[in-house]
Amino acid sequence: MIPKFRMWNRISSQLYLVDGLYFDDKEAEYVDDDNVLRFIGFKNIELMQSTGLKDKNGNEIFEGDILAFETDDEVINVNVFWDEEHALFMFESKKYNEQEPLAELVENNTYPFEIIGNIYENPELLEDK
Structure with missing residues (x-):
């Protein structure tokens, strides 16, 4: 790639x-x-580097993007970032104060997700979501 x-x-x-x-x-x-x-x-x-991954609409995901994914109970907004320590792309939920590898969200394909903005143009999308 x-x-x-x-x-x-x-x-x-x-x-x-x-x-x-x-x-x-x-x-x-x-x-x-x-x-x-x-x-x-x-x-x-x-x-910002491309992750090489795409959202449910086929849009390329870059670090700095904000993704929304639906669970059984709610919609959660997360931001994508590069983790230097682990050398991989991660996503972070401010609402739950959690960080997980982005590949897990994609591989499991349990919850469809889409790009809804980015941290520069739409930082408000991350406010407690």
């Missing part, structure tokens, strides 16, 4: 797919809303 990234542009407060990363120059390459190729320094972005 070829790693795929997106970024949160701290200057424009917008989310973009990353077309290239240049570590020598410490820059990311992306195409803006006007279809213009742009470069931005690493210090001005939050980089």
